[in-house]
Amino acid sequence: MPLKLLIIIPCYNEQASLPNVLAALNELDLPGYDITQLVVNDCSTDNTVSIAHKYNVKLLDLPVNLGIGGAVQSGLLYAFANNFDLAVQMDGDGQHPPAELAKLLSCREVTQANLVIGSRFIERQGFQSSFTRRLGIGYFYRLNQFFTGKRIFDSTSGYRLFDRKAIALAATYYPDDYPEPESLVYFAKAGLGVHETPVVMTVRAGGKSSIRNFTSLYYCIKVTIAMFFSAIRKIQ
């Protein structure tokens, strides 16, 4: 029986890049997987919704802007409610090439990890982010190691494959904004197996990152606090 795989594409004003992502997804051929595509529109002000309608995708249309974490969690709630075996987050800005999905899936087949992260920094190929961004990622690497004892090189990567256990856990709690590093602490505390596999990412094709320079300090502080409290909080 093929595994039911949900591809969650969180979008906030991604009309420039979304058609490329969806077109590339349609060309994807993954034997053994029954794929459903789900666009999560995080209250975009552009034509994201009408673009999504042109493709054969499911659509979650959020009535208010929730931020990336809230949007991804909406997709995971959908996956949980509809009994999907696997769910993958693939950003609508084109940074996560659909062709790389096979690597995540094969990593899961080999390791049986509950969460597989597509990492830019294992083989150092493709888009490597700016210097300051890498500095921040290095900081979160150490922080994550301190809180969980695990080595995750690309803790800010959003290209992630969740299995049923991880979907169920994230459906109950997932951070709203800047969720990636904090959720790793949460998953590690819950005893989930987390694996990293190298993928090649590209520079975003359009739209704007949710993290720009003037907010990066806020980002570091917010995520540090969130990781600390995730580490001491009891899992409900």
Place this chain on the structure above:
Amino acid sequence: MARIQIITIIISLLFVLYIARLIVKGKLREEYSIVWCVCTLILVVFSFWRGGLEVMSRLFGVYEAPNLVFTACIFAILVYLLHLSVVASKLHKQNKQMAQDIALLKEKIYGGSSN
């Protein structure tokens, strides 16, 4: 009774009336009105009891009575602000859950967006 006492008592009473009006009109929930009623009550008590402030200062070991007023007021305001932050966080969480439920229901009904 000194003039200032009469003024503060009148103002306090007007304040209570305004809070009552807000509750009647449904603009203020009862649980949030408690703190304002208590504040007014304290103001009224000290309006009648002029020496009260000196007595309280001596009780707490504060040399200058106005300092006690400032300290107590600022502390009370900080605690209440924290309470409001908690309320805002709760609303934020509930708002998120509702938005997600609406999106999931919309998908079930229309297969996505309503347009």
